[in-house]
Amino acid sequence: MNTIQNDTIIALATSSGVGAIAVIRLSGEDAIKIVNQHFQSKFGNKDLTTVKSHTIHLGNIIDNTRIIDEVLVSVFKNPNSYTGENVVEINCHGSVYIQQEILQLFLKNGVRNANGGEFTLRAFLNGKMDLSQAEAVADLISSNSAASHQVALQQMRGGFRSEIEKLREQLLNFASLIELELDFAEEDVEFADRTAFTKLVNEISAVLKQLIDSFALGNVLKNGIPIAIVGEPNVGKSTLLNALLNEERAIVSDIAGTTRDAIEDELIIEGVAYRFIDTAGIRATKDVVESIGIQKTFENIEKAQLVLHLIDASKIDSLQQQITELKEKYPAKKILTIVNKADLLDNNQITELNTNYTDLIILSAKNKTGINELISTLTQLANKGALSNNETIVSNSRHFEALNNAYTSIKEIQQSIDLNVSTDLFAIDIRQALFYLGEITGEVTTEDLLGNIFANFCIGK
Template identity: 60%
Template structure:
């Protein structure tokens, strides 16, 4: 990849629209822009100040391609740190291609995926974690993901890592200095202060590592499987949650034979609901495949909503069978939060609700079941859309949103999580060495490794393969 030439790409989504933005970046961006731009007031683009906007036309020889607005950003005061020109043209795909081809003929090269942000990183405008947050911000599809990405892009995470690295680097310098005077048996690094620093770094690293569980949920959403016997109202519940007729509803048992998925945001967190085939014994080959998929989705889901037809259970006396079936599910998925939802509560009297709740609560609290997480019991009517908010609040309670409210740093990136784990391991080795009075040269090796893993996060330590993997996932034009 050549990083000292001038690149061009469409910065807005491909396809027709009201306007499109074509971005140039590189040492000759303004020069090339000036070749093809004619200002309505006769301005020379090369003589214009940074951060100015100009009306004119893009011309190819004597042919006018479009009337445009051109923005000029002189490096290093631009996103990439280089000279940058942005051409806002009309959104016709024909016009877009005509202008880009003209710029290519005048010395530009088509940008590769993520090359603008890569240049921003290499020119010191962003560190690596901030650059990755740019991609997360573009991909954010709910309030929580947006909030976390914005906090990281502004440097919240990298600043915290930089502070830890700087403090550790100061002590590392003193440890290294001791090695130069090893024959004189002197200590420049105060061991008590060093131990306190290591304790503080360990505490911060553990907090950041623990935050990844929440961060992963925020970034990727929470899969929720809606399960139960046929005709208990699973598809009706999905439609009520989504507030649209997403799934086909009928009185025929086995209507849902394949899984149906859709996502909504609750309290800023994405939840992906999965409507599954009803669980029952059947000879129908297609329905059997659907039931097998139901258990696969339950395995992949983080939360299981077990739906019960409250009216049928009371009338037909099927509560014993339901209790048995629910017990099997609890034992099969002991680590998953399970919400028992008694549906069709609008058809139940107060006495029937009380009796059904009591019987199911007996299973919820049964100590013989291999259950390691609390199970919740709710009554609702999916058809009448009553009790839906209570279910949403219960789902939201499974997510630790306190860190969001407190604006704490949350780790969402698997690469960062891996580097934090490795850094913590090295810090714990240094602590052990300090407690065992190991020599400075041995501790210095572990300190260097910890500093290396800190540097991996912010990009102070990087290689072409790593950068290619990160920026190759960006869209072209960013």
């Protein structure tokens, strides 16, 4: 899979199904020539093989003398195309019949169906983008919020690649000098300035740590911030979920134990996706099904980045006890305590709660009062400062793993320098660090790695 094939591939680049228009894409050395054989220009005998690159032409796609459809054909000549090969995009009418007729016409004339992600794979293999940018293409297609879109777009434009290439180039220069020292080991000559090398390793360590730490933000911006809504039965968890979503998503009932399973839905607030999980009420029960639901509640708390802990306003006497019990059970978890059914409280009680508890939200999910305050608190928790400042944010788990491995190698180099270990020993760690950094951008690849990455791409991209 990691060798460039010269055959011409074809795929529907737009979603399958009926639409106003559809786009069919071809790529390969003979793409323009093959399309030209079945293209009849509206303006004279135009030859697509001789037109300028990046031009659009109106005409008919024909099968012998039969007109299949009137189309717009876009021509992109190598190397200035998405794949680095000759590329043709046919804009036809969105009838499924027309789409299939055009696809079948070219498949009968020596063109092959593209595999998932094969256009982007060819772009990578032809040097049009590095591997991190190729992966960002898939993230861009699947982005469902402004934040995930911005992270993917920044990576696709090469922001992350620039950071990695700079680190790798600097480290590679010193690695060359270290290797040179090994060649002249008997002469006991030092080509690499140890002070400058130590400074560089410290700088690389700091940058890697910053990129690794950014994954916590990047991952949730990409996949959504998981928030578990927990509490005893009948505290209003399902009502709160419905109020946040502004729809009747979860069943609301006065009967305890109505929610037996976790109900999950997504809400986008100020460009960030939040995945709210309404869980089964926590209580002692003999009901087998409800017990399973409660066990799932605990599992969802473990997975959540934030826990919304709902407490019934009629039970504020046990407020501190409930807060303490949950925090003792999940000391590392961010927990936001919410007193629901605020209509049961008088002004003095509300004032007292606000005085005694600084990090508390009082609301009525049923009456939808205090919901805006909760939403405002959620947006503050989604720290988008790095995103707003255009800092490089890591959102890909493969990159995160490679960065961690590179960071481990760099820390071992630092330790070797501190212990004055001989050059030949820490040269191994330098090679390892270079290897892991190269894995991110695709300078170091395997067929299995490429297969795994591009297997999840959609056909036509």
